[in-house]
Amino acid sequence: MTGAYDHLITIFSPEGKLYQVEYAHKAIRSENLTSIAIRGKDCVVAVSEKKVPDRLIEPDTVKHIFTITPHIACLCTGIQGDSRMLVYKAREKAAKYRFKNGVEIPVSYLANLMAGETQFFTQYAYGRGYGTCLIFFSVDDEEGPQVHKVDPSGYTAGYYAATAGTKEVETMAFLEKTLKLPERGRNNSVKDSLRLCLQAMQGAISRELQGTDLEVCIATRDDTCEDGFGKLQFMSAQDIDNELTEMVESGGLTEYLASRQEMDREDTN
């Protein structure tokens, strides 16, 4: 019986479990959304399922990808209110870092700071943990394309491809299978990465995908930027639709898989 140990955040169960943290994960999954971010060559493609809960909502105001700095975006999956709070805190931390150090905050460091924020609420008795999962991504000036995930337990790591939400497990399985290269997609172009994302998302969602069902943000190298930081671009629903159509016509992942096999061959040489 877990009853006795899951009412308080600040205690371990006899098995060393923190039940409230597990329930926070459930809260994320119960939002019925899935999101994916994939690292390619000089790019990161992030896609979030976008479910406008009500057809009277203006779709543009339903967002799951937020810019933190001009170079870093955050893909949030979970309770909307909690996500917004964490996005505000991330912006504040990024701005303070820049003010204090004169340079942009590295995305990996930002992810660590935000993981500290979520860890705090698993240890102290002030309030409940955050019911949201953050995926920070950016094309960093030094480290190149970066994807860092932060979960409610305070866990964080860098990813080749990160997923969150209801279909996290299934999507991850698909990506693990598809992304077999040693560098796991590091040679993928924006196009490759985008197709992969869409394909994975199509797998997660049973109905036919449309541009309005998705939110896509692409971080790429910014050639006009001297310091090497990337830029962030959000795709319009129309562009996503075009991409989806094109993908279906061109036979889905074939192109990518072909190029991958070629790369595999080169690689094994």
Add this chain to the structure above:
Amino acid sequence: MTGAYDHLITIFSPEGKLYQVEYAHKAIRSENLTSIAIRGKDCVVAVSEKKVPDRLIEPDTVKHIFTITPHIACLCTGIQGDSRMLVYKAREKAAKYRFKNGVEIPVSYLANLMAGETQFFTQYAYGRGYGTCLIFFSVDDEEGPQVHKVDPSGYTAGYYAATAGTKEVETMAFLEKTLKLPERGRNNSVKDSLRLCLQAMQGAISRELQGTDLEVCIATRDDTCEDGFGKLQFMSAQDIDNELTEMVESGGLTEYLASRQEMDREDTN
């Protein structure tokens, strides 16, 4: 059994639910009021049911629509005391923003700040959540007519048409059905929007509507205002009555539906 997890705000249930937030929604519905705000072309029309609980109350002092700034109003549905507190906080935040930045606060940003306010009370142990739902509306200088809803969970979004209260579900269904245009009412005149609101409200309330049963506020472009912000106008009970009579005589929504079909035809060309 929910008993164990719904006594404390700061814990998740094993299914990842925050019961207190759901109960706060129930508190809103139990006030027995319905409210609607619809975005038209260069206008927003907001209507709240107005139930003077006691015939000895001076009807003018029963208000559900409050001005936050000269350009932004807030339509509150729920516990009166909680609404007033949030209206005061909204006014304070708007005034601080103006003082700090020299320009008016955008209504979308204000909605985000207030959603942060309600989210706070779902996470910390200080007190209960707010039992009220806020719908901010305004004709913004840059974004045009805007309707933003904030609920007790800290959720916020922009809406073509937002509803709250006891008959929220039914009213929303009616509006979804009626507002079929691609831009969802963006071409509607003030008259169109007002009729739509009244019609929707008539559907929500079984008895025959009268001017004293409603509170109506219309935000329109202000031609005398150089910076593009709109103005707010409250309709008198008499004007509402006239409108209702006229609407009944002219056959309800016919005019609007006709114009809509015409627009549909233009649109498909």
Add this chain to the structure above:
Amino acid sequence: MTGAYDHLITIFSPEGKLYQVEYAHKAIRSENLTSIAIRGKDCVVAVSEKKVPDRLIEPDTVKHIFTITPHIACLCTGIQGDSRMLVYKAREKAAKYRFKNGVEIPVSYLANLMAGETQFFTQYAYGRGYGTCLIFFSVDDEEGPQVHKVDPSGYTAGYYAATAGTKEVETMAFLEKTLKLPERGRNNSVKDSLRLCLQAMQGAISRELQGTDLEVCIATRDDTCEDGFGKLQFMSAQDIDNELTEMVESGGLTEYLASRQEMDREDTN
């Protein structure tokens, strides 16, 4: 079973109820007192039942009507200690307002501030709500005669005639029936209003009324006051007795009802 949700102020019950607020209302009713305030033409008449719990108490020191400013009075019904605390806070707020703005606080704004005070104790975990109901009244320089009621839930509104206490429901029913004019007593003279109050009070209290059973305060326009604010006058037990005798002799409400019918006729012309 309410048992589980009514022990803590800061939680909603599954039906969205705040039980402690309802119990606070019970606390008011259990004091066994009834009070009435009626708005007339250029006047407000407030009457409180006055039960000296013990014949050794000096009747003058048992008060339910307190002056907040020279123009505003507050009719308190409920736990004496709580009433006094709220009266002190009201005085403080009124004085601060005057100090800060250079003009007297409008009675409607004061009522809103005090409703915020009582709302606070329904949301935070610091202590129990106030077991008292406040009726602020005044002849305002701009808004004329005003009656504003504030209850333990933080609800406030303006009234034509407000009642509170044990017989609140019965008294309210009587007044609703009697006060049928469109402006609900706005044409009533001080005499009319006073008679109405006494009649209503006589209905609430089964035994024969005496001057010592009542506390009466009358706010009227002050002709000597340039800025339009009214003055407050407390009636002596002797004057109340005289009034009661006169009323009985003159056949109770007849005069008033007659004048009302005449006004009704004028009104319908």
Add this chain to the structure above:
Amino acid sequence: MTGAYDHLITIFSPEGKLYQVEYAHKAIRSENLTSIAIRGKDCVVAVSEKKVPDRLIEPDTVKHIFTITPHIACLCTGIQGDSRMLVYKAREKAAKYRFKNGVEIPVSYLANLMAGETQFFTQYAYGRGYGTCLIFFSVDDEEGPQVHKVDPSGYTAGYYAATAGTKEVETMAFLEKTLKLPERGRNNSVKDSLRLCLQAMQGAISRELQGTDLEVCIATRDDTCEDGFGKLQFMSAQDIDNELTEMVESGGLTEYLASRQEMDREDTN
């Protein structure tokens, strides 16, 4: 069953009761002491039963009447520790008032401040209420003889004659019966008032009274004091004994009752 609602100070029971306040009254009664203060013409006589719990206690150090200012005394009945704390607070408030305003604190205002002190502990969760009842008395320069009682609930009022403690009800009944004059003892001399007190106390205590069983303080007009404030005099056990003897010899209350009848006659003329 009261069990659930009487463990916390800060909640109402479903009937609107504050159980802890009622228990505090029980705490006062369980101290097994009775006290009386009677207002006469230009005087107040206060008598407290004085039970030295242990014959080894120095009787002078067992006190229930404390001077707050040179003009105001406080008759405390209840838990000794709580009484002392309240007496200290009263002294502090009186001293601050004098320092701030340059004049002595009126006894009625002091009683109101102290009632606020006891009310505080019925509303907030910091600690239990005070298990003591305070009777402030004084011959005030403006209001003349004054008796003000403050109880654990925060209730306060002025009294012709106030009683507290175990035999409060019986003593009050006796005094109500005896003090029938319109002004309720306002014409009584010090001697009359003192006899009345002693007689009432004799009724409350079954055994024969002795000087050492009582503590008597008399506030009278002070002719040497220009500003009209009275002075406080404590009677020695010997003087009380003499008074008791004299009273018994002179046939108890006869003299007073005779004089009262005479006054009644004058009064009815």
Add this chain to the structure above:
Amino acid sequence: MTGAYDHLITIFSPEGKLYQVEYAHKAIRSENLTSIAIRGKDCVVAVSEKKVPDRLIEPDTVKHIFTITPHIACLCTGIQGDSRMLVYKAREKAAKYRFKNGVEIPVSYLANLMAGETQFFTQYAYGRGYGTCLIFFSVDDEEGPQVHKVDPSGYTAGYYAATAGTKEVETMAFLEKTLKLPERGRNNSVKDSLRLCLQAMQGAISRELQGTDLEVCIATRDDTCEDGFGKLQFMSAQDIDNELTEMVESGGLTEYLASRQEMDREDTN
């Protein structure tokens, strides 16, 4: 059933009892020590049973009588840790008084301050009450020999002879019987008082007394001290032994009782 009301310090039981205060008294008694302080003519003699719980403890470091100022000592009975804390606080208060007022603190005032300290812990929720009983004694410059007892409830009083601890009731009974003079030992010399103490202690302890079983402190007038304050002297175990032997040889209390009878005779003349 007391179960429900005795777990929290800050609530009364339905009978108005504070159970924790009663348990604190039990804590004192369970230390298995008895102490006595007797006021004589120009002297106070204080004796504490001294049980060295372990024969390896250095007896000098087991103390129950502490000097607060050069003139005031405190005889502590109860939990050692609590006693020490209160002694430190008493020293601090005495030092601050002297610093602020330039004169020594009167022992009665110090006892009142310390009683406030113990009362505090019966009212607030910060922590448990003190499990110790304090007996302050001194030869005061103005009031002469003084014995003041402070208990965990915040009760304090002056005593002719005070006792505390396990055999408090029995010892008190012995002393009440023996100390029959009107002034209750005020004419007793140091020798008389000391014998009385030893005799009482002998009664409380069944085994034969030895010097090492007792701690004795004697406050006497200090002829070398101009301001009339007394001095404190601690007796060595050897001196106590001598006294005990002498007492047994001289037939116990005979001398004292004889002198008392003589005084009685004088007294009745």
Add this chain to the structure above:
Amino acid sequence: MTGAYDHLITIFSPEGKLYQVEYAHKAIRSENLTSIAIRGKDCVVAVSEKKVPDRLIEPDTVKHIFTITPHIACLCTGIQGDSRMLVYKAREKAAKYRFKNGVEIPVSYLANLMAGETQFFTQYAYGRGYGTCLIFFSVDDEEGPQVHKVDPSGYTAGYYAATAGTKEVETMAFLEKTLKLPERGRNNSVKDSLRLCLQAMQGAISRELQGTDLEVCIATRDDTCEDGFGKLQFMSAQDIDNELTEMVESGGLTEYLASRQEMDREDTN
């Protein structure tokens, strides 16, 4: 039944146990990782099992060994979020020490400070204990190679070889058996120590080890460093693989065991 005593951090069970501390240990073990640090001659070799929970995670971002200062590293085993928090605190303490004292913090002192940090959370009611075990290691300028372990209870000690995690008991048993020399490995070269670590890790993990399954950090004397502090080197997965292969080929621990026997012989001479 432990139920009653393990819900609160701040209480002992009747057997004097702190259950929450034991559960924190369970939390460490449930992370399914094992780690080892061994002290050699002028070196420390630390190895952590590295389980990339998800093949899409960038393995470089999964770290269990963190540098605290250029000379001190910390091997963390347990909840990732808790580890990171403690690493940040350790870095802060080390930096402050250096700033305040002008020299590097000794690793033993740092371990003591961090043990104080974890002890704090076993005594106060603010939050739960840390679910992580820290092993600090360094080649100190004065004390030479040092390994200090800090556990959630606040226990800390220096070790010849420390292990933590799921297979702590088994690994410790293996190391105790192997490290039999009086100085327990003090004569071991880096190579010896590394082999020993790998062998122990191989024993703990049933499957065949690979470079990517491990994280290895080696602290050695830094000849370029004048003040005697060591440096820290992290091995690449490739180097670990080479080492593993070489170890298997050379017959496991044979070389080390041989050298050890030789040393034993020398030693016994």
Add this chain to the structure above:
Amino acid sequence: MTGAYDHLITIFSPEGKLYQVEYAHKAIRSENLTSIAIRGKDCVVAVSEKKVPDRLIEPDTVKHIFTITPHIACLCTGIQGDSRMLVYKAREKAAKYRFKNGVEIPVSYLANLMAGETQFFTQYAYGRGYGTCLIFFSVDDEEGPQVHKVDPSGYTAGYYAATAGTKEVETMAFLEKTLKLPERGRNNSVKDSLRLCLQAMQGAISRELQGTDLEVCIATRDDTCEDGFGKLQFMSAQDIDNELTEMVESGGLTEYLASRQEMDREDTN
């Protein structure tokens, strides 16, 4: 049933017991260590059992005797983390005392301060009590050799010989029997005291003692120190071994007992 009263530190049980304090004592005993400190002539010898819980721990880092000042050491028995915290606090208090007063803190005063520290945690609700027992010892400049024990309840006293831990009762019994001299070992040389300690420890531990099983610290007069303070010397495992061997060979306590008999004879003369 103790269940109800032992979950909270801040309440007494109906018998006046503080259960948490008793459980803290159990926590000390459950550490399975025993320690002894004996006062000799101009010396104190302190011995702690030293159980290195793990053969991989560097024995030097397992310490139970800590220096507080150059003259005062503290022998800690109980939870290691709690001991360290108290040692840090003792060092801080000693340093502050010296800084403020210009002289070293007397060991008895330090023990009193630390007992206040442990008492605090038995009275307030902040956290659990300390699960450790402190024995401070020193050769003081004025008081000579001193041994002061502080337990979790806040009790402290000076000792001829103090013991703590699992075998406290047995060891104490042995020492009481052996140390029969009036001054209880005050004439014992360092050698005598050390032998006594070792013999007592041998009795407490069933297996044969070795130097590595013990930690020994000896405080002696420091002839090079002008102000009379002693110095502290820790014995190496080798020296302890030598002592043990010598002791066994010389027939255990014979020498000491012989000298004691001689002293007894002298003493009785």
